Amino acid sequence: MSLRTDVPDQLQFRGIEPPRGSRAFTIALDTAEPYGGGRIAGRVERARSGDDARPISVQVRCTANWLDVAPQLVGKKRILSLTTWWDLRTRAVPVWFEEDFFTEQLEVGALTDANWHEFAFVLPEGLPRALEGTFVSFRWRVEARRPRRVGSDTASVPLLIQEPQTLPIVRIETSPIGTWRLLEWRSDDELDGKGGPCAVEYAQRRSEDMPLPGETRDAELARRTRG
Secondary structure (H helix, E strand, O other): OEEEOOOOHHHOOOOOOOOEOOOOEEEEEEEEOOOOOOEEEEEEEEOOOOOOOOOEEEEEEEEEEEEEOOHHHOOOOOEEOOHHHHHHHHHOOOEEEEEEEEEEEEEEEOOOOOOEEEEEEEOOOOOOOOEEOOOEEEEEEEEEEEEOOOOEEEEEEEEEEEOOOOEEEEEEEEOOOOEEEEEEEEOOOOOOEEEOOEEEEEEOOOHHHOOOOOOOHHHHHHHHHHO
16 A cells, blocks of 8 residues: 555645645654554654644544536436546536544644654544545545644645556445446455445446456556547
C-alpha cells in the first residue's frame, strides 16, 4: 500500500482539502492505515520556539463524499464505461458534497516543555477504506489544532491510498443521488465499504466486458476512449 499526504495532480478539482500547515507545529506520521481495524500514529512536533501553554488536540476524521452529477446521469443503473470519469472531468469543475460519519479526538498537551507529543488511534472495525471513486469517495484526514483568541492554529494532512489496480471488476457506487455500476479495476486489498449515506461494492464483470488479454487499466481506458 502506498499512502500519500498530498493531493496528486490526477486528483485535483475533486474537492480534496490539501495539506494545511501551521507555523507553530507540524504533523509527523509513523503509521497510517486509513481503514477499519487500522492504526494511525505519529507525533505533533514543534516547528518553532514559543511558550504557548494552550493544549493541542489531534483528530482523525473520515467523511463520505459524493459527486453532484449532471441530471442526465442521475440514478443510472446500467454499466458505465471507464470513460465516464473522463467525460465528467472535461465538462466542468465538479462539485463534491461531504458528510462526516466518524471522528475521534484526543488531547496531547502543550508544546511548552516538549518538542513533540505522540498520538495513536486504533480505528474501529467496519469503517471503509480510503477510496477515490468516480461518484463516491471515502476520505480520511488527520488534524492537529490549538485554540487561539480568535479561531485556532491548525495543521492537517489527507490520507490517500494509491496502489496498482490489477483486477478488472464492476464497481458499484451508491450515493444519495443514485447508484452506478462502473467498469473499473481494483487492487488486491480493496473491499466493499459503507459510510454515512454512501457505499461501494465490487462485482465480477461479464465476459463481454472483460479487457483484452494482457491489457492494463490504462490500456483499456485508452482503447475505450478511442472507440
